[in-house]
Amino acid sequence: MKDLRVRYRIYGAIFEGFCFSANVLAFGFLLYLLGSVLFQGVPNINWTFLTEYPSRFPQKAGILAAIAGTVWMMVLTAFVSIPLGIGAAIYLEEYARPGRLVNLVRLNIQNLAGVPSIIYGMLGLTMIVRGLGLGRSILAGALTMALLILPVITIATQEALRAVPGSLRLAGFGIGMTRWQVVRYQVFPSALPGIMTGIILALSRAVGESAPLLLVGATAYSAYLPSSPMDGFTVLSVQIYNWIDQPQKEFQALAAGAIVILLVLLIALNSIAIYLRQYYRKKVSTG
Amino acid sequence: MQQITQKIAAPENGDATRTEAVFACSNVNIHYGDFHAIQDLSLDLLENRVTALIGPSGCGKSTFLRSLNRMNDFIDSFRISGSLLLDGEDIYAPDVDPVEIRLRVGMVFQSPNPFPKSIRENVALGPRINGYKGNLAELVEEALVKSYLWDEVKDKLDQSAYSLSGGQQQRLCIARAIAMQPEVLLMDEPTASLDPISTKRIEELIVELKKSYSIVIVTHNMQQAARIGDFTAFFYQGKLIEYDSTFRMFTNPGQKLTEDYITGRFG
Numbered sequence: 001m002k003d004l005r006v007r008y009r010i011y012g013a014i015f016e017g018f019c020f021s022a023n024v025l026a027f028g029f030l031l032y033l034l035g036s037v038l039f040q041g042v043p044n045i046n047w048t049f050l051t052e053y054p055s056r057f058p059q060k061a062g063i064l065a066a067i068a069g070t071v072w073m074m075v076l077t078a079f080v081s082i083p084l085g086i087g088a089a090i091y092l093e094e095y096a097r098p099g100r101l102v103n104l105v106r107l108n109i110q111n112l113a114g115v116p117s118i119i120y121g122m123l124g125l126t127m128i129v130r131g132l133g134l135g136r137s138i139l140a141g142a143l144t145m146a147l148l149i150l151p152v153i154t155i156a157t158q159e160a161l162r163a164v165p166g167s168l169r170l171a172g173f174g175i176g177m178t179r180w181q182v183v184r185y186q187v188f189p190s191a192l193p194g195i196m197t198g199i200i201l202a203l204s205r206a207v208g209e210s211a212p213l214l215l216v217g218a219t220a221y222s223a224y225l226p227s228s229p230m231d232g233f234t235v236l237s238v239q240i241y242n243w244i245d246q247p248q249k250e251f252q253a254l255a256a257g258a259i260v261i262l263l264v265l266l267i268a269l270n271s272i273a274i275y276l277r278q279y280y281r282k283k284v285s286t287g
Numbered sequence: 288m289q290q291i292t293q294k295i296a297a298p299e300n301g302d303a304t305r306t307e308a309v310f311a312c313s314n315v316n317i318h319y320g321d322f323h324a325i326q327d328l329s330l331d332l333l334e335n336r337v338t339a340l341i342g343p344s345g346c347g348k349s350t351f352l353r354s355l356n357r358m359n360d361f362i363d364s365f366r367i368s369g370s371l372l373l374d375g376e377d378i379y380a381p382d383v384d385p386v387e388i389r390l391r392v393g394m395v396f397q398s399p400n401p402f403p404k405s406i407r408e409n410v411a412l413g414p415r416i417n418g419y420k421g422n423l424a425e426l427v428e429e430a431l432v433k434s435y436l437w438d439e440v441k442d443k444l445d446q447s448a449y450s451l452s453g454g455q456q457q458r459l460c461i462a463r464a465i466a467m468q469p470e471v472l473l474m475d476e477p478t479a480s481l482d483p484i485s486t487k488r489i490e491e492l493i494v495e496l497k498k499s500y501s502i503v504i505v506t507h508n509m510q511q512a513a514r515i516g517d518f519t520a521f522f523y524q525g526k527l528i529e530y531d532s533t534f535r536m537f538t539n540p541g542q543k544l545t546e547d548y549i550t551g552r553f554g
Binding site: 172 | 387
């Protein structure tokens with residue numbers, strides 16, 4: 001009896017220790033990474049860096065084009081992927097008759113979310129750049145990115161919709177609401193915080209991706225700001241990739257600076273996600 | 288109409304005035320897949336009366352209740368045959384929109400399920416999105432007064448409905464249903480999750496509401512059926528065993544099974 005107790009206490013301590021060290025390891029690596037990037041990157045961030053175009057000379061090179069390209073890319077991607085993703089999810093959860101076909105579609109959307117991003121790049125290159133004849137434009141890049149995050153948005157929306165209690169739907173139907181009214185006035189507002197969070201996390205994934213855009217044709221040296229969706233472009237992640245590839249140490253330091261900017265952007269996006277979630281959580285019960 | 292006189296003897300509790308049938312059901316059969324949930328049921332539900340549906344769990348009373356405003360349509364394996372006439376109109380006719388039926392036959396559920404919105408919005412939303420032309424504020428007040436809730440909430444209409452107690456939430460759900468100005472109110476064990484005091488308030492409310500609406504209530508509580516029901520229908524294993532004035536059912540039931548159930552010998 002007593003032996004057993006002692007044994008379980010030991011097991012418990014070992015398990016706790018393991019969980020703790022897993023945390024320390026993960027967090028430690030992250031800290032090291034952040035620290036070294038900040039250490040190398042921050043000294044490079046100055047006005048020139050933020051307002052200049054890329055250059056052969058490290059001291060004159062900047063990331064203005066990359067920042068502009070990233071913003072263009074994000075906005076266009078959002079425009080395409082948000083309505084499609086939410087629409088698909090609402091159809092699957094609220095309208096489609098449950099059955100084998102719906103399950104098959106669901107399963108495949110989950111699979112699509114796990115497909116490596118380079119595959120989407122190849123798809124974009126064949127179908128969008130060449131097939132649709134959009135060329136190496138921002139629009140082609142954004143459509144490719146939209147395909148990449150479409151499953152992520154769809155899954156997040158589906159989960160948010162599924163978290164809305166069924167009693168709420170019945171309440172609406174019980175007083176004679178149509179399905180559209182139930183979705184529009186009950187289900188969607190309740191699911192909105194979850195949907196927003198999913199969207200922003202998906203968009204930040206798109207901002208951080210580089211592989212598909214390399215294939216679709218983001219350029220490394222963009223010496224002008226894009227003025228239409230059909231212009232060529234570069235984005236922060238591609239700019240970073242290119243600079244890291246350069247043999248000169250100075251360029252690698254510049255890459256670190258760009259990483260810091262990208263991180264700031266991602267943290268800002270995630271903060272917005274957290275803020276929106278809190279805001280709507282409060283609003284949803286009184287609005 | 289002959290059928291009714293057969294089944295409902297003149298009530299002896301003073302409620303002798305017969306009213307029109309709001310629902311006339313004949314030979315109703317309901318299946319869920321292979322399960323025969325309601326077997327050859329015929330009964331009429333009377334206008335401005337409270338009809339209590341009683342019976343042990345799984346006897347089909349809730350199934351029948353939900354078929355009265357087509358809430359069973361959401362269940363895939365649900366099939367129904369026979370005729371259910373609401374004011375003489377078959378509610379399962381192919382050209383009937385279930386939404387129209389639910390506008391005329393409102394529903395209150397077992398556990399209170401207010402919308403995650405303000406108290407005011409809970410009542411006003413339904414009429415507003417259905418193009419109510421009158422004064423919404425008045426309608427809200429009227430519905431809340433009718434459901435005995437107005438005095439408790441008139442100073443906090445903009446607070447969340449979730450800030451109310453369970454009993455208040457259930458009365459809010461009733462207010463939400465009557466704001467749609469239905470003809471019939473269906474209640475599926477509306478006090479099952481409430482304490483005795485809240486239950487008493489809801490029962491008083493139901494008795495008051497029958498002046499304006501026809502009410503069908505499913506209850507597991509025999510005393511409740513006796514207290515508020517004008518008529519009581521006893522279901523057992525998918526069949527309607529007996530249907531009569533509540534007074535008759537509880538004092539002199541025609542069937543041994545009814546007596547056994549009411550006196551608590553089973554169920």
